[in-house]
Amino acid sequence: MIVVEPSFEFQDKLDAAGIAVRLEACGRICYKSEDKITEDSAVPFVKRLASYGHNSVLEMAVVTVQVDCTEQEAGRFFALQPKFLVVDQYQGGLLLTGSVRSFRELGKRCPDAGAVRAAIALLAERHPWLYEGIYEAGAAVDPAIRVRKVRLDEVESLPDELLMRHRYMGVKFIVNRAVSHELVRHRTCSFLQESQRYCNYNREKFGGQVSFVRPVFFREGSEEYRIWLAAMQEAEARYLKLLETSSPQAARTVLPNSCKTEIIVYCSLEEWRHIIRLRTPKNADPSMREIMLGAAEEFAGRYAVMGG
CATH class of the missing domain: 3.30.70 (Alpha-Beta Plaits)
Incomplete structure (x- = not known):
């Protein structure tokens, strides 16, 4: 198993790219197929998803x-x-x-x-x-x-x-699935998320391992952390065992909220201000607050109007 830190990345570099490039870069996060991006792959990829009715990609x-x-x-x-x-x-x-x-x-x-x-x-x-x-x-x-x-x-x-x-900003978060469940409650945003249904974590590009996000609640080396670590190791073992006879969408049913996921949140600065005000007070979910405080600081550094 792999334990990772939560993180975020502003996608302003994609703002300078063409629409097709932006849509493909965002859309491939669902399948973790970024390795398939080529100089001429964007338009066919987006057209194919549009023909399937996968309109969420077209929101990016x-x-x-x-x-x-x-x-x-x-x-x-x-x-x-x-x-x-x-x-x-x-x-x-x-x-x-x-x-x-x-x-x-x-x-x-x-x-x-x-x-x-x-x-x-x-x-x-x-x-x-x-x-x-x-x-x-x-x-x-x-x-x-x-x-x-x-x-x-x-x-x-x-x-x-x-x-x-009118200014929209995309931010890609690496967080656990409990945090992503809270993020998708913000109705006016658009989202794309790494799909456990399609991603097979036993494959080489994932290192044949499941990734989990370090919990903010437990100090590393503590008894609580050891209990958490053992639970994640057991979940990974059960998942990999199920993959021997089942599909990823079936095997994922044993994976916990601590699983790492990548999720893009795309919305206006107005909505980002609302999210930040809701998710950074001391009574917010500590895992959410941990990541959102950093995002709030970066927003304030970019746009003075976001600092209030």
Whole structure:
């Protein structure tokens, strides 16, 4: 067995990558298949998952666009009640931020709405493979509605209130499964997580061992820690024994909450502020608080508005 420390990593480097690269890098965490990433693997990987309906991967990249339109057209857009998009009135028009999934679903549901068609046309021009069957190249767009992509540096320069709503950040955590169970309760976030159903920890790339996260509750070398260690060794032995005759999804039923997992949490700064306020007080779960205090400090160092 392997005992690891909890940790976190901000995914801002992926923000500078193309959408396909970002989606693949996030999506492969589920299968721990990062070793299969090549220069031209991203688009086929994402298209395949999209065809299977694995829409959670398509939530791992957001786009911000500015829509210049009449007040009446803006009102019609608000009346659509767009799902999973952040929408604000901005400079006489609209400021929209949403994931690839949210724009795809909006395009399917409301293809004839002027602002929707104009936004999808812009996105499909940049990434046609993401909008196949949703937008037909050359389809008529109202010339009175102008849409432009807002660069990340422009989002970073928005007033604090808009910055908090439109700047999304992904953080990859290495934690135990008790902590990940709490993280996924934050409803407005998107998540991708290492899958015990697909990962076979008896394989060479896992060292033929199960990884567990060091418990914050027990001092290493104490009697409590020795009891915990023995329990994890027993769980690993039972898991590996079951793999001789069963699939990983069957064998995982004996694995405990202490198992290490990797999970990406992706949401707006506004939601991150809520998570931090909920998960860092002294009455929070100690395992959660241990990791979230460090993340909170890094957020505050990056964005002054997050320090309050």
